[in-house]
Amino acid sequence: MSIQNNRLSAEEFTKNFVDVHPPFEHAEGAVIEANRCINCYDAPCTKSCPTSIDVPLFIKQIASGNIKGSAKTILSSNIMGGGCSKVCPVEKLCEGACVFNLLEDVPISIAKLQRYSTEKAIHEQWKLFERKPSNGKKVAVVGAGPAGLACAHALSLQGVEVTIYEKEEKGGGLMTYGVAAYKVTPTFCKEEVDYITSLGGITINYKQSLGKDILLADLQKNFDAVFLGIGVGIARELNIPGENADGVVDAISFIYNLRTNDFNKIAVGDKIAVIGMGMTAIDAATQSKRLGAKEVTLIYRRTENEKPCTDVELDLARLDGCSVIWLANPKEIISENGKVKQLVCSKMKLGEPDKSGRRAPVDTGETFILDVDMVIKAAGQIPFEEVIQNADLKNNQGKIMIDHLTATNHKGVFAGGDCVNGGKEVVNAVQEGKDGAKAILSYLQLESI
Amino acid sequence: MANLQSNFLGIKSPNPFWLASAPPTDKKINVLRAFEAGWGGVVWKTLGTQVKNVSSRYSAVEYNGQRVMGFNNIELISDRPLDINLIEIKEVLKEFPDRAMVVSLMADNDRNSWHELVKKVQDTGAHGLELNFGCPHGMVERGMGASVGQDPEIAKMVVEWVMEVAQIPVITKLTPNVHSVVPAARSVLKAGSNGLSLINTIQSVTGIDLDTLVPNPNVAGHSVFGGYCGPAVKPIALKFLTTLSQDELTNKVPISGIGGITSWKDAVEFMLLGASNVQVCTAAMRYGFRIIRDLCDGMNNWMDEKGYKNIEDFVGLSVPKMIKWEELDINYHIIANIDQDKCIHCGLCYIACEDTSHQSINIEKGNPYNKYTIKEEECVGCNLCKIVCPVSDCITMEEHRKGDEYLNWKEFQKRGLPLNDH
Ligand SMILES: Cc1cc2nc3c(=O)[nH]c(=O)nc-3n(C[C@H](O)[C@H](O)[C@H](O)COP(=O)(O)OP(=O)(O)OC[C@H]3O[C@@H](n4cnc5c(N)ncnc54)[C@H](O)[C@@H]3O)c2cc1C
Ligand SMILES: Cc1cc2nc3c(=O)[nH]c(=O)nc-3n(C[C@H](O)[C@H](O)[C@H](O)COP(=O)(O)O)c2cc1C
Ligand code: SF4
Numbered sequence: 001m002s003i004q005n006n007r008l009s010a011e012e013f014t015k016n017f018v019d020v021h022p023p024f025e026h027a028e029g030a031v032i033e034a035n036r037c038i039n040c041y042d043a044p045c046t047k048s049c050p051t052s053i054d055v056p057l058f059i060k061q062i063a064s065g066n067i068k069g070s071a072k073t074i075l076s077s078n079i080m081g082g083g084c085s086k087v088c089p090v091e092k093l094c095e096g097a098c099v100f101n102l103l104e105d106v107p108i109s110i111a112k113l114q115r116y117s118t119e120k121a122i123h124e125q126w127k128l129f130e131r132k133p134s135n136g137k138k139v140a141v142v143g144a145g146p147a148g149l150a151c152a153h154a155l156s157l158q159g160v161e162v163t164i165y166e167k168e169e170k171g172g173g174l175m176t177y178g179v180a181a182y183k184v185t186p187t188f189c190k191e192e193v194d195y196i197t198s199l200g201g202i203t204i205n206y207k208q209s210l211g212k213d214i215l216l217a218d219l220q221k222n223f224d225a226v227f228l229g230i231g232v233g234i235a236r237e238l239n240i241p242g243e244n245a246d247g248v249v250d251a252i253s254f255i256y257n258l259r260t261n262d263f264n265k266i267a268v269g270d271k272i273a274v275i276g277m278g279m280t281a282i283d284a285a286t287q288s289k290r291l292g293a294k295e296v297t298l299i300y301r302r303t304e305n306e307k308p309c310t311d312v313e314l315d316l317a318r319l320d321g322c323s324v325i326w327l328a329n330p331k332e333i334i335s336e337n338g339k340v341k342q343l344v345c346s347k348m349k350l351g352e353p354d355k356s357g358r359r360a361p362v363d364t365g366e367t368f369i370l371d372v373d374m375v376i377k378a379a380g381q382i383p384f385e386e387v388i389q390n391a392d393l394k395n396n397q398g399k400i401m402i403d404h405l406t407a408t409n410h411k412g413v414f415a416g417g418d419c420v421n422g423g424k425e426v427v428n429a430v431q432e433g434k435d436g437a438k439a440i441l442s443y444l445q446l447e448s449i
Numbered sequence: 450m451a452n453l454q455s456n457f458l459g460i461k462s463p464n465p466f467w468l469a470s471a472p473p474t475d476k477k478i479n480v481l482r483a484f485e486a487g488w489g490g491v492v493w494k495t496l497g498t499q500v501k502n503v504s505s506r507y508s509a510v511e512y513n514g515q516r517v518m519g520f521n522n523i524e525l526i527s528d529r530p531l532d533i534n535l536i537e538i539k540e541v542l543k544e545f546p547d548r549a550m551v552v553s554l555m556a557d558n559d560r561n562s563w564h565e566l567v568k569k570v571q572d573t574g575a576h577g578l579e580l581n582f583g584c585p586h587g588m589v590e591r592g593m594g595a596s597v598g599q600d601p602e603i604a605k606m607v608v609e610w611v612m613e614v615a616q617i618p619v620i621t622k623l624t625p626n627v628h629s630v631v632p633a634a635r636s637v638l639k640a641g642s643n644g645l646s647l648i649n650t651i652q653s654v655t656g657i658d659l660d661t662l663v664p665n666p667n668v669a670g671h672s673v674f675g676g677y678c679g680p681a682v683k684p685i686a687l688k689f690l691t692t693l694s695q696d697e698l699t700n701k702v703p704i705s706g707i708g709g710i711t712s713w714k715d716a717v718e719f720m721l722l723g724a725s726n727v728q729v730c731t732a733a734m735r736y737g738f739r740i741i742r743d744l745c746d747g748m749n750n751w752m753d754e755k756g757y758k759n760i761e762d763f764v765g766l767s768v769p770k771m772i773k774w775e776e777l778d779i780n781y782h783i784i785a786n787i788d789q790d791k792c793i794h795c796g797l798c799y800i801a802c803e804d805t806s807h808q809s810i811n812i813e814k815g816n817p818y819n820k821y822t823i824k825e826e827e828c829v830g831c832n833l834c835k836i837v838c839p840v841s842d843c844i845t846m847e848e849h850r851k852g853d854e855y856l857n858w859k860e861f862q863k864r865g866l867p868l869n870d871h
């Protein structure tokens with residue numbers, strides 16, 4: 001057993017990381033699907049989209065041949081509508097609410113249709129928006145992730161000059177560094193960021209880290225308002241013995257490497273245990289399998305009923321050949337010569353519901369041992385608590401606290417996205433970025449709420 | 450097993466489905482294939498003076514992504530030599546003696562031409578003649594086709610010429626490009642026509658290419674009015690058919706129903722409104738001759754289910770159900786009801802009623818599903834919600850009579866009963 005890279009041929013890597021949700025190949029397919037939509041009134045799909053895209057309208061615009069109008073309908077509600085069409089867990093959002101589910105029929109392929117229009121808009125650089133003349137106001141946005149970009153776009157549209165400070169060297173946030181490689185490509189992520197900033201009035205300063213290269217107090221001084229969209233970053237520790245052994249990695253860095261290097265550079269073990277059952281855990285498990293790991297086992301404290309990922313995601317992992325052990329909690333990592341050898345787990349059972357409403361796992365006292373050479377920790381992410389504390393931002397365990405108008409405890413400083421909600425989806429971050437922009441425009445007396 | 454045998458003016462066919470005079474019946478190869486597939490009969494593509502066709506010839510109307518909701522053509526009568534057609538007709542008759550062979554005719558507008566054409570066609574042994582007084586394009590400009598059918602006097606004259614030499618049954622095919630088909634129908638029957646058929650195509654412009662701005666079909670950058678047919682024209686055809694079934698002269702002769710027939714249900718509807726048999730063109734052009742299987746099978750199963758042994762048993766049964774507006778019962782009142790278990794919360798009933806009807810549906814906002822209920826006191830029983838609801842039997846119209854007795858509009862007025870106050 002060993003951890004090694006370059007396990008597969010170039011063709012195999014390409015095949016394994018091909019788009020999981022392929023687009024419509026032909027206009028006919030899109031039009032047939034668009035015509036299947038019955039054009040609901042006060043549509044459940046729209047209500048279940050965090051950015052409230054007018055789904056029946058954009059779908060009917062595809063059916064009528066008005067693709068430009070369709071792209072504009074989508075992007076004016078959700079400027080990352082292109083990326084969202086590839087990464088949204090639609091089974092619990094728009095498509096999960098489509099009325100066809102109530103007919104026991106397949107829901108309309110909303111995301112695939114959304115991709116159809118937005119991909120054209122992005123590739124062909126359609127100029128769908130025009131910003132108002134500059135009004136002299138300047139806003140700083142920290143973080144070029146979905147929340148920051150959505151906020152910047154909405155502000156610039158109204159004539160505000162926006163400067164984004166981003167610690168990485170590319171924009172897109174977790175879209176670029178976190179989302180599974182079989183959902184979006186680096187090229188697409190770059191194109192999407194470029195498309196958003198092509199509006200004008202938005203400057204991104206890369207490799208500028210809040211707390212290090214720039215300070216919140218300076219931003220407050222130099223700008224009329226500040227929006228914080230720094231996301232959550234650090235993987236939660238397991239806090240068990242042996243966690244520092246060679247071969248224990250956290251899912252966020254593992255995926256970060258995968259998204260920033262060629263597939264053949266990424267080393268995986270023969271037998272991998274992935275701890276957790278959220279979206280990140282699923283992504284780490286499926287992608288390590290696709291990189292050539294022989295056996296991948298997901299370890300989760302509770303049962304399938306309480307799992308945080310959706311059925312669709314779990315199915316994806318299962319179809320990739322990953323196995324699952326329910327009611328198991330990592331207790332200790334045993335290593336040999338400093339390298340991971342075994343994972344000891346406690347067997348759990350379900351007790352009373354906890355504050356999340358789900359039944360809590362209780363240790364039975366029994367254990368079992370799994371032979372592994374790699375452990376991927378995906379037991380959740382924690383916020384950038386230090387940065388937030390140092391900036392004197394009121395927070396709840398590192399999650400920035402805001403009022404109903406997205407304002408933080410500092411005057412003129414607003415926040416949204418994962419750094420506030422603790423980690424949801426791209427589409428939520430976009431909406432929170434929009435909300436932030438709206439609040440800032442009102443704060444700057446450019447628009448009333 | 451019901452008996453689908455049809456006898457139209459003595460012309461027998463194993464089923465009541467004939468192919469209408471059109472490209473599907475314009476030569477031996479097609480007709481043989483049609484008979485092999487099981488069609489009961491054909492009306493051979495119209496013969497007359499030989500003509501020349503253009504390219505392109507067809508266009509169609511799409512609706513919500515469905516192709517060929519309506520179909521349009523600018524073709525003329527047969528462009529093949531008359532002699533070849535006559536030989537082929539003879540050959541087909543020999544191979545399929547049990548199928549109906551009717552030949553459609555359109556001669557130049559003089560007595561001799563008609564006499565000559567009728568005689569030549571009769572010599573083939575064909576079972577009947579259909580006079581094409583309906584073609585709305587190309588021939589009209591030469592005083593033929595619809596221009597004959599639109600003028601009852603000219604129509605009468607031509608039929609008289611035909612009847613002077615006809616020895617087999619004569620059917621006159623009527624044009625729908627008139628406000629009423631009854632005057633022409635009465636006229637041709639007075640002149641001796643033995644039966645009627647309708648409708649021919651309806652003059653139309655099906656659409657325009659928004660890049661070239663040339664309407665369809667495009668012939669070297671120009672277009673002309675065409676003849677519209679296919680599913681879209683069925684309701685118009687049924688209306689014209691009904692007017693013939695209601696007229697005491699025209700309802701005495703057999704009528705062959707044509708216009709948008711695609712399924713056995715369409716055919717049954719034509720027959721319920723008085724057609725003795727039916728003819729099909731667009732559906733065959735769309736899908737090929739194989740559609741005959743379900744046309745026969747579906748009609749047969751429906752007849753078995755309803756206990757009709759022969760097709761004559763149900764011909765015309767719906768005609769008495771069509772009355773005049775003044776005779777309708779004003780006391781009859783229905784109110785929509787939504788089956789909450791079937792409702793999928795699409796809101797289509799609500800927005801239709803709210804924006805365009807009587808604001809009779811209540812909305813209770815929910816996330817993501819709203820609840821819709823009927824305001825019974827507001828509902829006028831118009832059917833709109835039921836029509837737009839995507840779920841069958843989810844909205845039903847329930848009877849809540851306004852009074853026990855039958856009350857029509859004349860009586861209503863006579864009694865000075867109140868009109869709506871809002
Ligand atoms: C592994 C994984 C897979 C995921 N898959 C999906 C998916 O399939 N679909 C989906 O909808 N969501 C997915 N998500 C969640 C989604 O990516 C996030 O909810 C979303 O990106 C949040 O957007 P954001 O703008 O709030 O934060 P982020 O995307 O995290 O963006 C924050 C930005 O701020 C920058 N930043 C951080 N700190 C600083 C600082 N101190 N100074 C300057 N810049 C800073 C970061 O570099 C980053 O660019 C996934 C998340 C993970 C971790
Ligand atoms: C329910 C209904 C009632 C109508 N009532 C009238 C009317 O009272 N007077 C009138 O001139 N047209 C009336 N029309 C005809 C419409 O004005 C219009 O000419 C027709 O519907 C064709 O247009 P459309 O099919 O494109 O909607 C009515 C149509 C409908 C559907
Ligand atoms: S943004 Fe996501 S949730 Fe919203 S409609 Fe598009 S695919 Fe669905």
Ligand code: SF4
Pocket residue numbers: 036037038039040043044045046055056059097098099100108110795
């Ligand atoms: S719920 Fe489904 S059918 Fe209704 S508008 Fe949305 S996508 Fe179309």
Ligand code: SF4
Pocket residue numbers: 787791792793794795796797798799821834837838839840843844
């Ligand atoms: S149209 Fe039918 S399914 Fe849709 S909300 Fe109304 S009753 Fe329900």
